Amino acid sequence: MSKTTVIIRREFISRVRKKSFLVMTILGPLLMAAIIIVPVVVTQLSDSDYAVAIVDDTTLFSDSFEDTDNITFTPLASSIEHSLQLMHDGRFDAVLHIPEMAFQAPSTLRLFSERSVNISAKLRIENILKLEFESLKLSHAGIDEEVLRSIETPVNIQAIRIKDDGELITDYPEISMGLGIVSGLLIYIFIFLFGSQVLRGVLEEKTSRIVEIIVSSVKPFQLMMGKVIGVGLVGLTQFLIWVVLTFAIVGTFQLAMPDMFRFTPDEQVYITGSQVLSVEEMEKQKEIIQQYDTVAGQLMEGLMAINFPVMIFSFIFFFIGGYLLYAALFAAIGSAVDNEADTQQFMLPVTVPLLLSIIMAQMVMLNPSGPVAFWLSVIPLTSPVIMMVRIPFGVPYADLALSAGLLIGGFILTTYLAARIYRTGILMYGKKPGYKELWKWIRHH
Amino acid sequence: MNILLRAENITKQYQKHRALNQVSMNVPAQSIFGLLGPNGAGKTTLIRIINQIIGPDTGTIFIDNEVLKPQHVQQIGYLPEERGLYKKMEVGDQAIYLARLKGIKRHDARILLKKWFERFDLTPWWNKKVEELSKGMQQKVQFIITILHRPKLLIFDEPFSGFDPINVNILKEEILNLKRDGATIIFSTHNMGSVEELCDHIALINKSEKILEGEVNQIKKTFRSRIYEVELESKHAPEKLIPDNRFTTINTKSNNGSHSMQIRIEQDATTNMLLEALLPMGNLMSFKELTPSMNDIFIKKVTGKFPLETNQKNGEPIP
Structure with missing residues (x-):
């Protein structure tokens, strides 16, 4: 085993054995899974019944309110007091008062x-009353509600991308x-978490004064690279465990409670009071439901449109390349x-490009082929994050090659410095x- | 004499400070070589160059007549002045790790280490974390790691700092054992008295330059003080005892006809002449030359005067 391998091995094992690694490895996926599962569960379970009493002085709207899963409406004939x-x-959580004037002056x-x-x-309540008031006003004005509804036309443009080979795909x-x-953020977090571990590791060797003992056996470069690679492997291991465990937890949960993850459209307030639905209205309802049904299908179609081999390969490349580029700098700081x-x-100067890439990511997403996106995705300090943001939108291979080449060059340069x-x-x-001193160290043989 | 390590014209310049200036020295094989000098003289820089931690600006190091190469680290054991261990790592694991960095196989390292741990009463601490060990025990572990791969050349930078007197003796004994087994040892220290008894050869470094090198006995001969401490019972007054200017009395203490004096023999005189002059004067109780310590020699080399003489000038008694 070469000496660098011996160092990598120690860096890896001593970190993986730590309690904090175990805790992070387990807590990470639990948190991730919680982020995915909790909102679903929360919307399902929502709070207990919310009882609303309705005091309708106009007597026009009492029947318009239909109970939902967690809101019950009770018309009361009694006075507001x-x-x-x-x-x-x-007896009630809230009281809705619709005064005589309500229709003319909804602010009352x-x-x-x-x-x-x-x-x-x-x-x-606002939604229901708005519709009720509107239909009342329409009938006062002598406009047939159905005519009006038939005018409503949903417009939804399908974006088509023409690929280089002429194939048309929905965008x-x-x-x-x-x-x-998500992939840009993951790279950002990975670089920060494990880059700072490299920094602390170097600092530990320095403050514990073991470093001179070690560099009498190995070259400082071997020690530095051993640490960078060892910590990187710890990061990759943890990351892989996270991905696997997160999927496992979410998957198990999904299997256990399949209902929760079915796409169900929000109930639209199209049903007005106890009125019987017209045929046309039924059609409309169906259409809406169908639209929601196809959301899952659209999601699948959208995912299929992504070039996954490129995506996964690039992710691994920029993930590792970005880490190596920054880890060397963190080691130098330590x-x-x-x-x-x-x-x-x-x-500061090391974190600024990283922060900048996360801040610019939004701008890049709005125009993923623009000059800002291009330059930030080829400059090595920002490319790991920005290129990952661009890739799902489709990136020319020339850009990818340039970015990858510059990242390798950048990594060699930062490691050298x-x-x-x-x-x-x-x-x-x-x-x-100070910086002047560091510059002298770089120049000095 | 077989030379193990030869340094030729080593110069090392830091930004504004020249750490070593044209330093050359020869370290004979199977001997203990003292690299002496005050703090900041350049000793650690020279040692780091020998360990290939830093490179010299000019000059060459030879080991066994070969130019120093990266492979030589296997033949050198180095105990730095600034030394420590990973605090959170277990002692045994850490020792094995450091041994492997010196090129020993894991299995061999374990066997060798167990033996040494036994010898230094460290066995119960094998599975403990370093932070649980006392400073002295950590020093022992570091010592074991330094010598484990049986290097030809051992370099100890201020080895005794941090050791209690009992452990210092254990360490001195181990170092003599190593020499007996054929190792060559370089000692670096600013505390010149502490290694005087161990060293066969020394080099003195001051302000980045080597100012003296040679065999300890030889140097001491060269730097004879020619001052003798004499105790004499005599009825004569001390001033009357020394007849002529071949001798100079430096210091006298008299008590009821018993005189204790320090007398320097000037250039053309000999010890015999002094004895001849003294014997008729009374009852000679003791007569011995004041041998200069390395410390005295160093001060003489730097200031041109022995501390004895300096003391005399100030009119203070000689210690």
């Missing part, structure tokens, strides 16, 4: 409650955006200072160097 008393006694509508109001109930920018931002507090000054700083820095104690 009495109703409020009932609410105070705990009141929703009373003793705790802060349930937003979804408020929205629902789903929303899916590309999602994939792009070698230049004596304690963690002093790292701040040098962290970092090694020169590292070599001098690990043996320097006591004084905090």
Whole structure:
């Protein structure tokens, strides 16, 4: 085994054995799974029944309110004062007061409650009353509601991309955006998490003063690369476990409660009161439901449109390349200072390009083929994140090759510079160097 | 004399500071070589160059008449002045790791280490984390790691700092054992007295330059003080005892006709002449030359004067 391998092995094993690694490895997927599952569960379980009493002085709308899964409406014939008393006694959560004037002056509508109001109930009531008022106004104006409804025309343009080989594919920018931002973020997080582990590792060797013992056996470059690669492997291992476990947890949950993950359209408030639906309205309802049904299908179609071999290969490449590029810089910072507090000054120029790429990611998504996107995706310091944001939208192979080539070149350059700083820095104690000093270390043989 | 390590005209320039200036030295095989000098003289820089941690600007190092190459690290054991271990790592694992970096196989390293741990009473600590060990035990572990791969050349930079007197003795004994087994040892220290007894040869470094090198006995001869400490019972007054200017009395203490004096023999005189002059004067109780310590020699080399003489000038008693 070469000495570098011996170092990589120690870096890997000593980190993987740590309790914090175990905790992170388990907590990570739990958190990720929770992020996916909790919103689904929450929308399903939503809070318990919310009872709304309706005091309708106009007597026109009492029947318009249909109960939903978690909101019950109860028309009351009693006075508003009495109703409020009932609410105070705990019979209702809220009281809706529709005064005589409501139709002419909707601002007189009141929703009373003793705790802060349930937003979804408020929205629902507003929605219902809006439709009711509109249809009342239409009939006052002598316009047939059905005629009006038939005028409503949903417009939904299908975006078609013509590929280089002439094949036409439906474009789903929303899916590309999602994939792009997720993979860009993952790379960003990975670089930060494990880059700073490299930094702390170098600092630990320096402050524990073991470094001179080690560099009498191996070259400083071997020690630095051993650490960078070892920590990188720890990161990859953790990442793979995360992916597998996250899918496992979400998958198990999905199997256990399949209902929760079915696409169900939000109930639209098309059913007005107790009115019988007209045939046309039924059609409309069906159409809407169908549209939602096909969302799943569209999602699949959208995913199929992504070039996954390129996507996965690029992700792995930029994931590793970006990490290596930055890890060398983090190692150099760790070698230049004596304690963690002093790292701040040098962290800034390293973190700025990373932060910049995350901030610019949104702009890049809006115009993934524009000049900003192009340049940020080929410059090595920002390319790992930005290129991943661009790839789901389709990137010419020439751009990919240029970006990959520059990233490899950039990695070699940062490693070369970092090694020169590292070599001098690990043996320097006591004084905090400035940038001028670092530059001298780089130039000095 | 077989030379194990030869340094030729080593110069190392840091940005504004010249750490080593044309330093050459010869370290004979199977001997203990003291690299002496005050803090900041350039000792550690020279040692780092020998260990190939840094490169010299000019000059060459030879080991066994071969130009120093990366492979030579296997033949060198180095205990740096600034030394430590991974605090969170277990002692045994860590020792094996460091041994493997020196090219020993895992299996062999374990066997060798077990033996040494036994010898230094460290066996119960094999599975403990380094942070649980006392400073002295950590030093022992570091010592074992340094010598484990049986290097031809051992370099100890301030080896005794941090050791208690008992462990210092254990260490000295081990170092003598290593020499007996054929190793060559370079000691670097600013505490010149501490290694005087161990060293066969020394080199003195001051302000980046080597100012003295040679066999310890030889150097001591060259730097004879020619000052003798004499105790004499005599009824004569001390001033009367020394007849002529071939001798100079440096210091006298008298007590009831018993005189204790320090007398320097000037250039053309000999010890015999002094004895001849003294014997008729009374009862000679003791007579011995004040041998200069390495420290004295160093100060003489740097300032041109022995500390004894400096003391005399200030009118202070000689220690």
